Amino acid sequence: MKRKLAGWILMVFAFTAGAGLVFGQDKPAPALAAAVEPPKPAAPAPTASPATPAAPAPPKVDTGDTAWMLTSAALVLLMTPGLALFYGGMVRAKNVLGTIMHSFIIIAVISLQWVLFGYSLAFGPDRGGIIGSLSWIGLSGVGLDPNPDYGATVPHQVFMIYQAMFAIITPALITGAIAERMKFKTFLVFTVLWATLVYDPLAHWVWGVGGWIRNLGALDFAGGTVVHISSGISALAAAIWVGRRRGFRTEPMAPHNLPMTITGAAILWFGWFGFNAGSAIASGKLAASAFVVTHLAAAAAALSWVLVEWLYKGKPTTLGAASGAVAGLVAITPASGFVGPMPALIIGAVAGGLCYAGVIGKNRLGYDDSLDVVGVHGVGGTWGAVATGLFASKAINDAGADGLFFGNPGLLGIQVIAVLSTWVYAFVVTLILLKILDWTMGLRVSEEDEENGLDLSQHSETGYNY
Amino acid sequence: MKKVEAIIKPFRLDEVKAALNSVAVQGMTVTEVRGFGRQKGHKEVYRGAEYVVELVPKVRIEVVVPDQAVDRVVETIAKAAKTGKIGDGKIFVIPVEEAVRIRTGERGEGAL
Numbered sequence: 001m002k003r004k005l006a007g008w009i010l011m012v013f014a015f016t017a018g019a020g021l022v023f024g025q026d027k028p029a030p031a032l033a034a035a036v037e038p039p040k041p042a043a044p045a046p047t048a049s050p051a052t053p054a055a056p057a058p059p060k061v062d063t064g065d066t067a068w069m070l071t072s073a074a075l076v077l078l079m080t081p082g083l084a085l086f087y088g089g090m091v092r093a094k095n096v097l098g099t100i101m102h103s104f105i106i107i108a109v110i111s112l113q114w115v116l117f118g119y120s121l122a123f124g125p126d127r128g129g130i131i132g133s134l135s136w137i138g139l140s141g142v143g144l145d146p147n148p149d150y151g152a153t154v155p156h157q158v159f160m161i162y163q164a165m166f167a168i169i170t171p172a173l174i175t176g177a178i179a180e181r182m183k184f185k186t187f188l189v190f191t192v193l194w195a196t197l198v199y200d201p202l203a204h205w206v207w208g209v210g211g212w213i214r215n216l217g218a219l220d221f222a223g224g225t226v227v228h229i230s231s232g233i234s235a236l237a238a239a240i241w242v243g244r245r246r247g248f249r250t251e252p253m254a255p256h257n258l259p260m261t262i263t264g265a266a267i268l269w270f271g272w273f274g275f276n277a278g279s280a281i282a283s284g285k286l287a288a289s290a291f292v293v294t295h296l297a298a299a300a301a302a303l304s305w306v307l308v309e310w311l312y313k314g315k316p317t318t319l320g321a322a323s324g325a326v327a328g329l330v331a332i333t334p335a336s337g338f339v340g341p342m343p344a345l346i347i348g349a350v351a352g353g354l355c356y357a358g359v360i361g362k363n364r365l366g367y368d369d370s371l372d373v374v375g376v377h378g379v380g381g382t383w384g385a386v387a388t389g390l391f392a393s394k395a396i397n398d399a400g401a402d403g404l405f406f407g408n409p410g411l412l413g414i415q416v417i418a419v420l421s422t423w424v425y426a427f428v429v430t431l432i433l434l435k436i437l438d439w440t441m442g443l444r445v446s447e448e449d450e451e452n453g454l455d456l457s458q459h460s461e462t463g464y465n466y
Numbered sequence: 467m468k469k470v471e472a473i474i475k476p477f478r479l480d481e482v483k484a485a486l487n488s489v490a491v492q493g494m495t496v497t498e499v500r501g502f503g504r505q506k507g508h509k510e511v512y513r514g515a516e517y518v519v520e521l522v523p524k525v526r527i528e529v530v531v532p533d534q535a536v537d538r539v540v541e542t543i544a545k546a547a548k549t550g551k552i553g554d555g556k557i558f559v560i561p562v563e564e565a566v567r568i569r570t571g572e573r574g575e576g577a578l
Contacts, residue, residue: 359514
């Protein structure tokens with residue numbers, strides 16, 4: 001009891017400090033700096049935007065853009081239940097519901113967190129380049145007129161709800177690392193805290209107007225750093241701190257339902273078109289380009305993972321094909337609005353083999369990242385961010401930049417800075433969060449509960465009654 | 467009465483059933499089991515993690531027959547189930563004390 005109380009008091013202090021920061025001195029609306037290239041180009045019309053808030057007429061809603069963005073939001077939402085199935089099939093039958101529940105309940109939890117204050121922290125008016133203010137708390141000021149910075153041709157709430165789906169799936173990715181052994185109650189608290197303290201700031205740094213990584217000129221079209229690297233590295237911290245499953249390496253822990261996993265992978269592939277092509281925040285050429293490269297990277301990566309595994313282990317596997325496809329999709333995510341089709345094939349082909357190596361490497365290093373979040377999202381996202389620095393071309397997206405292979409070595413360095421900052425920040429904050437939660441609430445289920453399975457011990461349910 | 471219990475390779479089940487029918491064996495009980503004798507299991511690989519699965523799927527057939535039919539039934543099963551490769555299985559003969567037909571209450575060999 002004492003520990004729990006101490007923990008809650010700590011939390012209150014932390015939030016008070018944070019609130020002080022975000023409620024800090026008000027700044028005038030940021031001038032659109034000429035040097036800043038928005039990674040998500042909104043309006044296709046390149047008019048010189050007014051530098052002062054001299055109240056121009058509200059931007060017009062484009063029905064084509066809005067239709068596509070609403071569709072994309074729905075596609076990205078579907079990715080989270082898809083992830084639930086992808087992960088669910090890979091755990092043992094006694095944990096299938098617990099695993100699915102992680103992803104599914106996050107939809108509910110983060111949707112609330114997002115509209116109450118998460119969106120404001122991520123995309124609200126900038127505070128010091130590191131966080132948004134709370135002026136959009138409870139979606140105050142987030143109406144149906146477009147926001148010129150965030151989707152100038154779609155209602156602001158469309159942009160908000162689209163981004164909500166990203167905020168939802170990112171913590172869901174982490175659950176793969178701690179599958180089969182985490183306490184449900186603590187997991188819920190962790191999710192809200194992680195979203196608020198890691199995802200929201202990161203989203204602000206990379207995508208928010210005034211965010212410091214955005215101001216550096218780093219390119220992340222749909223979330224290589226914000227989604228994949230952050231969740232991958234946080235998963236590493238979680239796998240290490242929560243510890244290995246009982247029986248790891250001595251007991252068989254084979255996937256119990258690979259057809260379910262492949263179904264999940266297929267849903268993820270499908271939804272990813274919304275994830276990447278929707279990040280154009282408009283319907284048109286850029287969305288088309290992102291759609292195509294997304295598909296090609298997935299295809300190339302599926303093949304390359306299967307080929308590498310065929311050579312290394314002797315047989316091509318369905319789990320490998322599915323995992324490879326996902327790895328390719330992860331890698332192309334930051335690059336999807338900046339690279340062409342042929343580079344996409346290369347990015348995917350490298351991702352397949354590289355992520356496979358990442359997974360094998362995990363086996364060597366000995367930590368129990370149960371469902372390979374680090375190997376696929378951490379490694380894949382890192383490669384994707386670096387690949388963006390190599391293959392980006394202004395011919396594809398003139399609001400982006402050129403990469404190394406198109407004559408601009410500078411971008412690569414900026415990408416590396418973005419990657420390293422994400423690694424460090426996500427890892428450290430996650431570790432601190434986990435330590436506090438372990439100390440106050442306990443992270444792991446008891447040995448007996450772990451043996452009986454999460455379905456029974458956490459949810460009083462059985463996945464399969466026959 | 468004796469129970470003849472045979473553990474065979476699953477894909478030979480249809481042959482064994484047909485062969486038993488041809489020697490007028492009227493019924494049987496079939497269960498799916500796993501086991502091994504001298505047959506090695508197989509290897510499964512999931513993302514580089516190897517699992518050796520020792521237990522091999524088999525089928526167990528149980529028939530209860532009058533004493534004088536035992537040798538004929540054992541021979542029939544053995545011939546139909548044989549492939550010549552390791553893992554063909556085994557047959558056991560176990561004495562049965564009583565048999566009852568539930569519908570009519572008949573006992574003994576008349577219940578078979």
